[in-house]
Amino acid sequence: MQSDDASEVDATVRAVLADILAIAPDRVARFNESTPLFGSLPELDSMAVAGLLTELEDRLGIRIEDDEIGGDLLATYGSLLRFTKAKSLL
Numbered sequence: 001m002q003s004d005d006a007s008e009v010d011a012t013v014r015a016v017l018a019d020i021l022a023i024a025p026d027r028v029a030r031f032n033e034s035t036p037l038f039g040s041l042p043e044l045d046s047m048a049v050a051g052l053l054t055e056l057e058d059r060l061g062i063r064i065e066d067d068e069i070g071g072d073l074l075a076t077y078g079s080l081l082r083f084t085k086a087k088s089l090l
Helices: 003-021 023-028 046-060 077-089
Strands: none
Touching: 003 023, 003 046, 003 077, 046 077
C-alpha cells in the first residue's frame, strides 16, 4: 500500500466515525493508534457497530465478513485502521 492510499484509508475511517457516530471531526482527528473505541466511546454501542461497518464497506469498497467481526476489531482506533487498511489491499 502506498502512503497516499494509507492516508486515504485513515481519512475515510475518521470521516465514517465522525459521520456515523456524530462525533466532532476535531475530536476524531485526535484519535491515535491506542485510542480505545468499543466500550469507551458511548456513541459506539452495539447498535452503531452495524452502521459503522456497513459505511466502511461502502466508502472503502471492501467486504467485511461476519466471522471477521469481534472485540479485537473495534478495540482501538489502531486495530480498526489496521483491519481496514488490510482489507483495502485485497
